[in-house]
Amino acid sequence: MTDSDTNDGDAERERVSVPNEVEFPRMLDFYELQTEDQTQIHEFYDNLRDGQLTTTQCRDCDEIHFPPRIVCPECTGDDLEYVDLPHEGELFAFSEVRGGLPIGLSEHEVPYVVAVVDLGPVRLSGRVDGAAYSDLEIGDSVSLKIVEIDGPTDEERVFYRFEATDTTTDGDSQ
Numbered sequence: 001m002t003d004s005d006t007n008d009g010d011a012e013r014e015r016v017s018v019p020n021e022v023e024f025p026r027m028l029d030f031y032e033l034q035t036e037d038q039t040q041i042h043e044f045y046d047n048l049r050d051g052q053l054t055t056t057q058c059r060d061c062d063e064i065h066f067p068p069r070i071v072c073p074e075c076t077g078d079d080l081e082y083v084d085l086p087h088e089g090e091l092f093a094f095s096e097v098r099g100g101l102p103i104g105l106s107e108h109e110v111p112y113v114v115a116v117v118d119l120g121p122v123r124l125s126g127r128v129d130g131a132a133y134s135d136l137e138i139g140d141s142v143s144l145k146i147v148e149i150d151g152p153t154d155e156e157r158v159f160y161r162f163e164a165t166d167t168t169t170d171g172d173s174q
């Protein structure tokens, strides 16, 4: 290749650039917006922000739902009230997430554990912190943990997770 070859090439080339940072797109934010004008179950988030896990119970048929509802899926009544849920439960099922996270969720360092937690009145799924998959067993105790969510909105948002409370990290000592 000669000098004249490369010079000819350079003269024809247009420059393109790649941004150093990409703003986190709202569409990849999978946490619900939580205020009264954004969701009809805002009371769930208001209570969670105050440190209490709650859900709806139907005043007509007594059914307890999770997630919270605005209409009872059992009797289609809409006379619902928010009731407290226990903050302690046990693992009904669990698995480990090893990849496939949306861009920008850098705090979600894989692997982490997700579980179906039996709280008594309801079973719900959530992330479990404080233990590795290999440390956990069905029936292990977990307790509620509330986390605050940063961006991409300016709102104060919270979400629930669970924390393992009786992992047997030093062997089969159960």
Ligand SMILES: [Zn+2]
Residues within 6 Å of the ligand: 058, 059, 060, 061, 062, 063, 072, 073, 074, 075, 076, 077
């Ligand atoms: Zn009902």
